[in-house]
Amino acid sequence: xxxxxEFSAYLRTQTWVAFDxxxxxLWAPSHRVVEIGAVRFRLGSDRTETFASLVNPxxxxxSEVIRIHGxxxxxxADAPTVGDVLRRFLDFCSDAVLxxxxxxxxxxxxxxxxxxxxxxxxxxxxxxxxxxxxxxxxGLPGYSLLQLARQFNVAQTQAHRxxxxxxxxxxxVRHAATRFPEIDGPEALRATFTTxxxxxxxxxPAVIPVGYEDLALALAEKRRIRIKYHSTGQxxxxxxxxxxxxxxxxxRLYLTAHCEKADAERTFRLxxxxxxxxxxE
Numbered sequence: 718x719x720x721x722x723e724f725s726a727y728l729r730t731q732t733w734v735a736f737d738x739x740x741x742x743l744w745a746p747s748h749r750v751v752e753i754g755a756v757r758f759r760l761g762s763d764r765t766e767t768f769a770s771l772v773n774p775x776x777x778x779x780s781e782v783i784r785i786h787g788x789x790x791x792x793x794a795d796a797p798t799v800g801d802v803l804r805r806f807l808d809f810c811s812d813a814v815l816x817x818x819x820x821x822x823x824x825x826x827x828x829x830x831x832x833x834x835x836x837x838x839x840x841x842x843x844x845x846x847x848x849x850x851x852x853x854x855x856g857l858p859g860y861s862l863l864q865l866a867r868q869f870n871v872a873q874t875q876a877h878r879x880x881x882x883x884x885x886x887x888x889x890v891r892h893a894a895t896r897f898p899e900i901d902g903p904e905a906l907r908a909t910f911t912t913x914x915x916x917x918x919x920x921x922p923a924v925i926p927v928g929y930e931d932l933a934l935a936l937a938e939k940r941r942i943r944i945k946y947h948s949t950g951q952x953x954x955x956x957x958x959x960x961x962x963x964x965x966x967x968x969r970l971y972l973t974a975h976c977e978k979a980d981a982e983r984t985f986r987l988x989x990x991x992x993x994x995x996x997x998e
Contacts (some may be wrong), residue, residue, distance in 0.1 A: 724760045724894060727901050733758055734813040734841075735886035736806075737879045738823050739786045741774050743973065743982045744962055745829035746922075749774035750799055751788050753806050753827075754879030756887040757813060760894050765887070768809040769880040771796035786877040800834040803827070807839055814906075818862045818886050820845035820913055821966050821984055828918030838916035842903065846889050848911045851949035853896045860948075861979075865889055917967035925963055926970070929987070931995050936960045941977075944993040946985055953991050963987065 736755040742748030750772050757766040771788070773796040783789055806827075817823040820843055831838060847860050857868060862885055866872040871888045875881075900906050925933045935942040942960060947953040958974035961982075965971070970987040 725900055728760050728894065732813040733816060733890060734810045735816050735883045735890060736823065737817060737882040737886065738826050739788060739877065739879050740826055741776065741779060741782055745825040749776060750826050750830050751793055752879040753802055754883040755806065755809060756883045757809065758887055760891065767880060768806060770802045772799050772802050773797065799830045803830060803834060803836060810839065810841060813841060815841045815843040816846060816886060816890055817843065818846045819984060821971055824913055824915060824918050824966065825964065828915050840914060843913040843915065844910055846886055848949060849893050852910065853893055855951060913966060919965045923963045923965040923970050932960065932993060935995055936963065941996040941998065942993050943996055945991040947989045947991055957996065
């Protein structure tokens, strides 16, 4: 493993952009981005650049999300619309390696907004700090952004604002990079962690494959379901969820659901659900 400042020559030459979004809800095709924040940095250097912009979603802000991020209709009244913000954000990212926490969520929102604005998808590699930490630090009590920030002394609270959360992600990447194996090129980087690209995003709800009929029923009837789920680096564990949508990212299917254990919306990879059963209401 590399030491704190002993990154490979390849990693030292890569520019990273940690990014985060705040939104009007949880499902990208029907909700909107209201803030984008990003931090541009290189491993082994303390220098950073930041990007932050509110976005006017041109629709009322739901009260349930105001309670999370505190962004109100008045907050975004004079903000630019998403097309202008996305063009500046994409320029900021340039040819950087992108990273987000629970990346499929942010990819879905940015990708869906790009579709609406008819902007071309960027080709940047995108990584997920959830995946990185589950691989390099298996067995932690939890992998939410706040749990990791507390575990590794990044922060003790979370403001749920895009730039602040992007800064947490950038610091978590710097910390995790001290345990990266020797990585001498993009192929080694892709082989070490799960990677995504923005063009992998598809806005249409995915078709549930054969063999998941009870899951399809749970989705159709908004039923609770008990799943045995295997996260990277952890033993499979049971949890109770209420599914809301299945969507595709690349060749993988993701299930968005309310998780009773976390008491929050979570995204689950369909191929990591080892077994499941419908529950009576």
